[in-house]
Each structure stands twice: as C-alpha cells, then as structure tokens.
Amino acid sequence: MTIQWATAAALVTAGVVVYNVASLVRHVRAAKRIGLPYVILPMLETEIIAQLLTPILRKLYTDQLSDGTGWPRWCRFMIKDWSWEDRRRAHDEYGEVFLVVSPQGIICYSADAAMGWDVMNRRYDFTKPRDKYKGSTYRFHLRMTAPSFADGTGVNDLVWQETARQTRLLMGNWAAKKHTKGLVEDVGAVTLGVISRAGFGKRVESVHEQSQDVPDGYEISFLTGLEIIARHILAILVFPNWFLDLTPWSHASSAKRQLEKYLRAMIRRENGSRPLETVEEGELGSQANLLDAIVEAAREDAKRQAKGDAKDRKKGFTEDEVMGNLFIYLLAGYETTANSIYYGLLALAAWPEVQTKVIEEIDRVYEEAAAEGRSALTYRDDFPKLEYTFGFMYEVFRLYPSVVLITKMCQKPQNIQIRDDKTNTVRTHTLPAECRVYLSAPGVHYHPRYWEEPAELKPERWLTDQYSHRGDDEVHRGKHVAAADKTRQMRGTLLTFSDGGRACLGRKFAQAEYMALFATLLRRYRVKFANGVDVKQAKIDLSNKCGGTLTLSPLPGFRLELELREEVAVTSG
Ligand code: HEM
Structure with a gap:
C-alpha cells in the first residue's frame, strides 16, 4: 500500500516536472521569436509561492538592500516591489524593455515611456490581467462612475473641506x-474619515471615533468596519468569506458583511425598504459624495432604460454594481493615499529645506486668503495657488509610486515599437497572446532621460517656468498649465496614476486630500525625525527599502515627530 502511494506521488511529481519543463521550453521559444533580451526564471513574481517567499527573502537580504545594491540576481524578479528597490539596475543590465520567461509564462517589463504610453492608450489590445469588465462593459461602468469624480460634482471640494x-x-x-x-x-485614520464622508456621505466626528454609536441591527460601527477591512484588505481580496471564517481573520469577513449591510442600507436610503431603481430625483440632496453621484447616475440610467434610449447595454446599473464600485473606491483609494501621505511626511523630515519652502508658500496663501476675508483655504480658490506644494506632492508620487507596476496583458498577439537609441531606429516586436506587459514606474521615474537628477526630490521641476520633465512630447515644455492638469502632458513619463482608458479615477480626489492635509498640518507643525534617530541611516532606509504590503509602503519603524513650529507635540513609532 505504502509503495503504491509512493509510486503515485513519484508519478505526480514527475508529471509536474515534465509539464513545467515543457512549458518553459515553449515559452523560451516564444521569447526568442519576440526578439527582445530575456532572462529565464523558475517562477514569476505573480506566483503565490513567490509572494509567500518575499518577506523571508526581504529579511534575508536586508543588509544588501540597506547599502543600496538592490536584490541579488537569482531572486530579483520574484520579489514583490523588486522594481522599486532595484530601481533601474535590471533595465541598465538588460535594456529598457526585456522579458522574464518562466514555466508560468512571459512578462515583458518596460521602462520605455513611449512604449508605456502606447500600451496604456491601446485599451482593447492591452487589458488588465484579471479584469472583471470586458470591452463595452467597462465603457459603460466608466460612463456611470467617472463623472462622480469630476470637479463639477463638488466632490473634490468636499474632499478638501473634510480633510481640513x-x-x-x-x-x-x-x-x-x-x-x-x-x-x-492618526494620519491614516484621517484618510478613512475622508473616504467615509466624501465617498459614502458618512461624517465621522473623531479620527478614531471612540464615541460613535452602533445602530440597531449592526455589530460594529461603519468606521470600525472600514478600518478592519482596510487593515486586512489582502486577505479579503485573496480568500472567500467562507474560508476567512475558518481562520484567525474571521473578524475581517464579518466586517466585510457588516460594511455591505451599511452600504446597501445607504444605497436604499430608507432603511433597506426601497431598491435603488425607485429613488426619485432630488431625494438625494446635494452632498456631492461619490455614493450620491453614482446613485444619481444609476437613476438616470434606469430612466433611459425605461425610455429605451440606452445605448451601451440592455441591463441597467444595479444595486450590486453600485456596491461593487463602492468597494473598488475603498480598495483603490485608501491604502494608496494613506501610504503616499506617509511617504510625504517622511520626505518632509528627510528634506527639511523643501519643508521650509512648502511652509512659506502655505503661510503666504493663508495670508492672501485672510486678505480676502477667508480664515480657511478652499479647493477652488487655493489649490491652484499652492504650486510649490503641488510640486512637492508630485515629487513624492514620482519617487514613491504606490502602484509600482502598471500591469497589462495581450489578449491576442500585439505589436510594440521600441526605439533603439544607439542606432536611432524603431524596431517592431510581436508579443504573443497572454504575454503580460508590466510598465515599471520606478524604471521610468528614475530614468535620467526623462527626469534630470531623478533621485532628487525637486518640487521646482513642477513649477511652470522651470518645468524640467523631458518626456517625448517636448511641445508642451514650459507652457503654462493649471497645476491639477500638469500630468496630462507627461506621455508615459509619470505612471503613478496610470493613463489612458484605465487610469486612476480618483487622482483629483487624492490630490485634493493630500494638499488639504499638508496645508492644514504644516500651518501649525513642522515634521522631523524623532530625537535619537540616525537621520543619515533613516534617509538611506527610506530610499533603499520598502515595507512590501499591497501597495508600496515605507519600511515599518521610522520615528517621526511633530514640532509645534516651536515645541514638540506628538510622536510616532
Ligand atoms: C495617491 C493615491 C492614488 C494612487 C497613486 C492611485 C493609483 C492608481 C493606479 C495606478 C490605477 C490603475 C491601476 C491599474 O491599472 O492596475 C488606479 C485606478 C483606480 N483608482 Fe486610484 N490611486 C490613488 C487614489 C485613488 C482614490 C482616492 C480613489 C477613489 C476614491 C481611486 C480610485 C481608483 C479607481 C476607481 C481606479 C480604476 C480601477 C479600474 O480601472 O477598475 N484612486 N489608481
């Protein structure tokens, strides 16, 4: 019996090995046909084993990362966020565009801005790897949801106001x-408070909301639900509810159920009594939050369906779809913004001279507002005036992009064009179906071809007359553009919010939040590393290592301190 089991196990193992070797051979042949440099690897960074190994390898190689040498060759491409810690080393070695080949498939990594721009804008040729929306379905979703984020709805004014x-x-x-x-x-909690109010119309009265009540029929408060979900987002994304219920994360799945209950009730407005499609015009008030805007769009759509003049598809925008979108806003908007703000605090401590200039600008804008009889800053009046602060924010977005790889996939074979600088020629390569294309934000953001002194945090480069980005579109260089729209002309040299049909919908939301938070905070405080911190080492750690969570995050354990522009007020770490 034992021998039979052993034989079966040996056969299965041999089968798996043979299958993997055959797949590898097939993919290597395909890579050769593509004609780009390639590296062979036992597994891709997308594999679950690679993701489980990442924290172990991160610990093992911490010294090597500290001295800025990046990941060793043997495991380089298997680590989550390797491209940020590695910066441009792999691209300097293999080229701006190269392939990683493994038994599971091929990834084409690119640090070429022109190619990235092309890929992001060919939305039907290069899709998201695991996209739940197909073709016209996404167009329909975009039409329903994108207008909610526009300045015209007032949502960004609300974001500013609520953040302040x-x-x-x-x-x-x-x-x-x-x-x-x-x-x-505390700052992370502000982010949740803002998404709660501007996303869902729920006003939170204290950042940690100790005092909030739990309505009848609920086990936890809305904010607690948001907090738990935000903390366990990875587990929630990876595992189904029934599985989580059997694990130590069962509280995460029950928080998810509670939040769904809150959201459904909020969508129905009348204590769960009426489905979305029956809500009347004008009933929603003008709170300008995303939930209201999206419900309003769904109501309009229901009306069009009834009249029979809806173009995109037969079925209207259902309550479940609204729910799904609200969850996406939470997932897409919370951790990205919270981590970017944390990086912003660290950058202020690491570049005190930049902080001084940001503070000077904020003080000046407050004084101008006071001269106009206003005691608080607003999104409409003051955001465009905070040009240096805007530059600081975008430098943080560039140096520490929350989403390090913009991931795409070819559904069918696709041609890409790559310029060879040495021969000044453009070559066409054909990527096979199912080849993944990963656009590396660090590869582009730290490239001296696109950014002068790329590792330096220089808000000046975003100022209109000294605008120093050197993308492929030189036409706009030096031209006056409103602060909020500057990124429109970047043509693949800034990937922080992606671009094209699947770009971030919450870019202006995040910008408004970021600027309002720093404008309010720095009016009273200065940020610095806590007493006793080795500032030199802290700066090295900040630029060489990351925390490796869902989105790019700083290494845990930095100790920051706020100074009441005279005395010490609060500490972290
Ligand atoms: C600094 C903050 C943020 C950064 C760096 C960021 C970055 C990104 C990126 C890179 C994408 C494209 C992802 C991909 O192609 O795989 C994306 C998509 C998206 N983001 Fe953001 N984001 C931020 C904040 C927000 C906020 C605050 C919201 C909403 C409140 C939001 C909502 C979305 C949505 C709805 C999508 C589209 C998802 C889809 O296409 O299915 N983001 N974001």
Missing part, C-alpha cells in the same frame, strides 16, 4: 493629548 476638518480634529486631539494612536496611525 479631520486634520483640525486630529490637531485638537494632539493638543488635548487624547484619542491619539501615534502620528502615522
């Missing part, structure tokens, strides 16, 4: 030394 309010609440807590969990956690 939450930050003031936080500063009040710090002054009174209550309800505080440390700088980073």
Whole structure:
C-alpha cells in the first residue's frame, strides 16, 4: 500500500516536472521569436509561492538592500516591489524593455515611456490581467462612475473641506493629548474619515471615533468596519468569506458583511425598504459624495432604460454594481493615499529645506486668503495657488509610486515599437497572446532621460517656468498649465496614476486630500525625525527599502515627530 502511494506521488511529481519543463521550453521559444533580451526564471513574481517567499527573502537580504545594491540576481524578479528597490539596475543590465520567461509564462517589463504610453492608450489590445469588465462593459461602468469624480460634482471640494476638518480634529486631539494612536496611525485614520464622508456621505466626528454609536441591527460601527477591512484588505481580496471564517481573520469577513449591510442600507436610503431603481430625483440632496453621484447616475440610467434610449447595454446599473464600485473606491483609494501621505511626511523630515519652502508658500496663501476675508483655504480658490506644494506632492508620487507596476496583458498577439537609441531606429516586436506587459514606474521615474537628477526630490521641476520633465512630447515644455492638469502632458513619463482608458479615477480626489492635509498640518507643525534617530541611516532606509504590503509602503519603524513650529507635540513609532 505504502509503495503504491509512493509510486503515485513519484508519478505526480514527475508529471509536474515534465509539464513545467515543457512549458518553459515553449515559452523560451516564444521569447526568442519576440526578439527582445530575456532572462529565464523558475517562477514569476505573480506566483503565490513567490509572494509567500518575499518577506523571508526581504529579511534575508536586508543588509544588501540597506547599502543600496538592490536584490541579488537569482531572486530579483520574484520579489514583490523588486522594481522599486532595484530601481533601474535590471533595465541598465538588460535594456529598457526585456522579458522574464518562466514555466508560468512571459512578462515583458518596460521602462520605455513611449512604449508605456502606447500600451496604456491601446485599451482593447492591452487589458488588465484579471479584469472583471470586458470591452463595452467597462465603457459603460466608466460612463456611470467617472463623472462622480469630476470637479463639477463638488466632490473634490468636499474632499478638501473634510480633510481640513479631520486634520483640525486630529490637531485638537494632539493638543488635548487624547484619542491619539501615534502620528502615522492618526494620519491614516484621517484618510478613512475622508473616504467615509466624501465617498459614502458618512461624517465621522473623531479620527478614531471612540464615541460613535452602533445602530440597531449592526455589530460594529461603519468606521470600525472600514478600518478592519482596510487593515486586512489582502486577505479579503485573496480568500472567500467562507474560508476567512475558518481562520484567525474571521473578524475581517464579518466586517466585510457588516460594511455591505451599511452600504446597501445607504444605497436604499430608507432603511433597506426601497431598491435603488425607485429613488426619485432630488431625494438625494446635494452632498456631492461619490455614493450620491453614482446613485444619481444609476437613476438616470434606469430612466433611459425605461425610455429605451440606452445605448451601451440592455441591463441597467444595479444595486450590486453600485456596491461593487463602492468597494473598488475603498480598495483603490485608501491604502494608496494613506501610504503616499506617509511617504510625504517622511520626505518632509528627510528634506527639511523643501519643508521650509512648502511652509512659506502655505503661510503666504493663508495670508492672501485672510486678505480676502477667508480664515480657511478652499479647493477652488487655493489649490491652484499652492504650486510649490503641488510640486512637492508630485515629487513624492514620482519617487514613491504606490502602484509600482502598471500591469497589462495581450489578449491576442500585439505589436510594440521600441526605439533603439544607439542606432536611432524603431524596431517592431510581436508579443504573443497572454504575454503580460508590466510598465515599471520606478524604471521610468528614475530614468535620467526623462527626469534630470531623478533621485532628487525637486518640487521646482513642477513649477511652470522651470518645468524640467523631458518626456517625448517636448511641445508642451514650459507652457503654462493649471497645476491639477500638469500630468496630462507627461506621455508615459509619470505612471503613478496610470493613463489612458484605465487610469486612476480618483487622482483629483487624492490630490485634493493630500494638499488639504499638508496645508492644514504644516500651518501649525513642522515634521522631523524623532530625537535619537540616525537621520543619515533613516534617509538611506527610506530610499533603499520598502515595507512590501499591497501597495508600496515605507519600511515599518521610522520615528517621526511633530514640532509645534516651536515645541514638540506628538510622536510616532
Ligand atoms: C495617491 C493615491 C492614488 C494612487 C497613486 C492611485 C493609483 C492608481 C493606479 C495606478 C490605477 C490603475 C491601476 C491599474 O491599472 O492596475 C488606479 C485606478 C483606480 N483608482 Fe486610484 N490611486 C490613488 C487614489 C485613488 C482614490 C482616492 C480613489 C477613489 C476614491 C481611486 C480610485 C481608483 C479607481 C476607481 C481606479 C480604476 C480601477 C479600474 O480601472 O477598475 N484612486 N489608481
């Protein structure tokens, strides 16, 4: 019996090995036909085993990462966020565009801005690898959801207003030394408070909301639900609810169910009594939050369906789809923004001279507002005036892009064109079906061809008259553009929010939040590394290592301190 089992196990193992070797041979042949440089690897970074190995390898190679040598060759492409820690080493070695070949398939990594621009804008040729929307379905979703984020809805004004309010609440807590969990956690909580209000119309009265009540029929508060989900987002994304229920993360799946219940009730408005399609015009008020805007769009769509003049598809925008979108906003918008803000705090501490200039600009804009009789800054009036602060924010977005790889996939064989600088010729390569194309944000953002002194944080490069980005579209260089729209002309040299048909919908939302938070915070405080921190080492760690969570995050353990522009106020770490 035992021998039979052993034989069966040996046969299965041999089968798996043979299958993998055959797949590898097939993919290597395909790579040769493509004609780009290639590297052979036992597994891709997308494999679950590679993801499980990542924290172990990260620990093992921490010293090597500290001295800025990046990942060793043997495991380089298997590590999540390798492309940020590695910067451009792999591209300098293999070329701006190269292939990684493994038994599971081929990934084409690109740090070529022109190619990236082309790929992002050929939305039907290069799709998202695991896309739940197909073709016209996404067009329909975009038509329903994108307008909610536009400046015209007032949502970004609300984001600004709510961020400033939450930050003031936080500063009040710090002054009174209550309800505080440390700088980073407190600032993270502001982000949740903002998404809660501007995303779902739920106003949170304290950043940690100790005092909030739990309505009848619920087990936890709305904010607690958001908090738990945000903390366990990876587990929630990877595993189904029934599985989570059997694990130590069962509270994450019950938080998800609770949040769904809240959202459904919010969508129905009348305590769950009426489905979305029956809500009347004008009933939603003008709170300008995303939920209202999306419900309004769904109502309009239902009307068009009834009249029979809807073009995109027969079925209307259902309650489940609205729910799905709200979850996407939460997933796409929380961690990205919270981590970018955390990087912003660290960058202020690491570049104190930049912080001084940001503070000077913020003070000047406050003074101008006071001269106009306003005590608070607003999105419409003051965001465009904060040009240096905008430059600082975009430098943080460039140096520490939350999403390090923009991932695409060829559904069918696709041609790409790559310029060879040495011969000044353009060559066409054909990528086979199912080949993944990963556009590397660090590969582009740290490229001296596109950014002068790329590793330096220089907000000046974003100022209109000294605008120094050197993309392929030189036409716009030096031309005056409104701060918020500057990224439109980047043509593949800034990948932080992606571009084309699947670009980030929440870009302006995130910008408004970022600027309002720093404008409010820095009016009263300066950020610095805590006393006793080895600042030189902290700066090395900041630029060489990352935390490796869902989106790019700083290494844990940085200790920051806020100075009341005179005295020390609050610490983190
Ligand atoms: C600094 C903050 C943010 C960064 C760096 C960021 C970055 C990105 C990127 C790179 C994508 C494209 C992802 C891909 O192609 O795989 C994306 C998509 C998206 N983002 Fe953001 N984002 C941020 C904030 C937000 C916020 C605050 C919201 C909403 C409140 C949001 C909503 C979305 C949505 C709805 C999508 C589209 C998802 C899809 O195409 O299915 N993002 N974001």
